[in-house]
Amino acid sequence: MKRDVVVVGGGCIGLMSAYCLHKSGRxxxxxxxxxxxxxxxxxxxxxxxxxxxxxxSAPGVILDTLKLMAKGESPASVHPTFDLHLYKWLLKFAASATESRLKRTLALFERYGQISLDMYESMVKDDGMDFHFCKDGLLMIYTEQNTFDAKAKLCTNPDAYEILSKERTKEYMPILNEKVIGSILLKENGHVDPGEFMLELKKxxxxxxxxxxxxxxxxxxxxxGSKVSKIRTSKGSYEAETxxxxxxxxxxxxxxAKNKFMMTPAKGYSVTFKMKDELKPKTSSLFADLFIAMTPRRHTVRMTSKLELGTTNPEVVRKQIDSIHKNLGMYTNKFDMEEQVEWTGFRPLTPNDIPIxxxxxxxxxxxxxxxxxxxxxxxxxxxxxIIGDVITKDGKNETNEDVLLFSAFYQG
Ligand SMILES: Cc1cc2nc3c(=O)[nH]c(=O)nc-3n(C[C@H](O)[C@H](O)[C@H](O)COP(=O)(O)OP(=O)(O)OC[C@H]3O[C@@H](n4cnc5c(N)ncnc54)[C@H](O)[C@@H]3O)c2cc1C
Structure with a gap:
């Protein structure tokens, strides 16, 4: 039996592609x-x-990372490797971090970010999926006065930003200590529980x-010829239109299929734990100088950090987890993290934040x-x-505006 569309890979991108293709009648x-x-x-x-x-890939990111490395707080690291592809990736990353590219990327992020937020909302309201989804902003927490002052100066639109003093910041995240300088709430952002979302979407x-x-x-x-005729799996083989x-x-x-994409696995970690309700962050928060995120969920809080290049080791490495706790501990009072679950995974990272x-x-x-x-x-x-549209409406890349705007095939 020849199938219609076969999606290989059931992560959030595969499942959302399946969702949109299904909605288009495939x-x-x-x-x-x-x-x-x-x-x-x-x-x-x-x-x-x-x-x-x-x-x-923002201008200044390499210098900022080097400064953190010198202080021993850097979330990013590159493992020594003979893989030439990674060095090409790093060169491309450095070349992409320009002011003109930044403006364009931010505009694209807002365009596709808004479509996504609206779709998350519709999956909850119209499809009845039950996952934790909040549109209550992202709190960027600053631990360096210079960085905070420089950022705050640019945040002039009160619809998009709220600048918070140290005291107000502590109301949002009660575990913070005196070393924190202040924060900026990026009001238009939100957060989900990704595990709940994935399970509800699959259901x-x-x-x-x-x-x-x-x-x-x-x-x-x-x-x-010019087609994939079938795929072979560990259990059988399948033919499909697409x-x-x-x-x-x-x-x-x-x-x-003879593609050598400019993409590299970037390893990251999370620790999910229970903490006292009154100490939980009030919204998702990111230590801007440290690249540590804390996200409140229904019953737990999740902390994530680290960006390691040049490794495909799937194990949780203790040194990395300890370093996250150490970095966080510099800016927080002691608090209990109960029932900790440690996890690691790989981001499919392109050098200019443009997907393939x-x-x-x-x-x-x-x-x-x-x-x-x-x-x-x-x-x-x-x-x-976009995947649903390019398959069901356009049948080719050249007539799909979103592929032209937001794909590494055209904007790499
Ligand atoms: C620490 C960390 C924190 C992050 N935080 C955020 C965040 O706050 N916000 C955000 O937007 N993103 C975040 N990300 C990034 C986000 O998680 C990824 O971009 C996203 O999960 C990628 O989804 P995907 O579907 O492309 O890949 P995956 O989720 O990896 O899914 C790919 C699937 O394909 C399957 N697969 C692979 N090969 C085969 C094969 N041959 N046959 C069958 N199946 C196969 C795999 O098993 C896997 O299930 C974070 C990532 C990390 C690591």
Whole structure:
């Protein structure tokens, strides 16, 4: 039996692509090598942070990182490696961090961030999905006076920003100590519980007829002329009209189609724990100078940090977890973190924060949906919509405005 659309990879990008394709009347099969209960789309911070938040490839980021490295507080590190691809990636990252690119990227982030926020809202209200979703801003906490003053000076629009003193900041996050300088609330942002979102989305898709083939790894793509003729998995083989590759940081299958994407796995960590309700952060918060996020959830709080390049080790490394606790401890009073769950995952990171989306350049029925880096949850609904549209309405990249604007195939 030839299937209609097969989506390979059941992370947030694969499931949102399946959702939008299903809404457009297509028959969808999702093939996932695990069971959609864990992974990068589950353990992340859940920030929906498209508004007024500088991309990773922002001017000055390299200097700021080097300063933190000198202080021993850097969240970012590069493991020594013989992988030339990573060095090319780093060069491209440095070259992308320009003022003109920054403006353009921020505008794109707002465009696709708004589409995503509206879609999250509709999934809760119209589809009846029950996941923790809040549109109550992102609190950027500053620990350096100079950085805070420089940022605060630029925050002139009261609809988008609220500048908070040290005392007001402590009302938002009661665990903070005297070393914190102040904060800026980026009002348009929000947050979700990514695990709840993923499970609710899967439940919705299953009950609406989307087929799930779990614990089945796609091992090989087979080609005939300019098409993917079938895929071979650990359990069998499948033909389909269209194949979507949404395998996150794992580019093994994309390489079989002769793609060498400018993307690298960027390892990060989270620790999820229980704490006293009165001490919980009132909204999602990010220590701007330290790259540590804290997100309140229904029953727990999640802390995330670290961006390690040049490693594919899937283990939780104790030294990294200890370093997150140490960095946080410098700016907080002692508090109890109960029932801690430590986790690690890999961001599919491109050097300029632009994802890899759209039809493959060689194979007419192959579509890529990856490269969302540190913003996959923020943009998953919008990316799903773009993938749905390019497959069902356009049939090619050149007539889809969003692919032209927001895909590394055109803006790399
Ligand atoms: C520490 C950390 C914090 C983060 N915080 C945020 C945040 O606050 N906000 C935000 O927007 N984003 C955040 N992110 C980024 C976000 O989690 C990712 O961008 C997003 O999860 C990527 O989704 P994906 O679907 O592309 O990849 P994944 O979630 O990795 O999904 C890919 C799936 O493909 C499957 N797969 C791979 N190969 C095969 C195969 N051959 N056959 C079958 N299945 C296969 C994998 O098992 C996996 O389930 C964070 C990431 C990390 C690591």
């Amino acid at each position: 028959e969808v099969t999702v093939i996932e090598k695990n069971d959609i209960t864990d992974g990068t789309s589950f353990g992340n911070a859940g920030l929906l942070s498209a508004f007024k938040k500088a991309p990773l 919705y898709l299953e009950s609406n007829g989307v087929e799930f083939l779990l614990n089945e790894e796609v091992q090989r793509l087979e080609f005939e 194949f979507v590759l949404s395998t996150g940081a794992d580019d093994t299958l994309a390489k079989q 989306i759209g039809f493959d350049e060689k194979y007419k029925n192959l579509v890529h949906a990856t490269g969302l880096g540190w913003l996959g949850i923020t943009f998953a609904p919008a990316i799903g919509k």
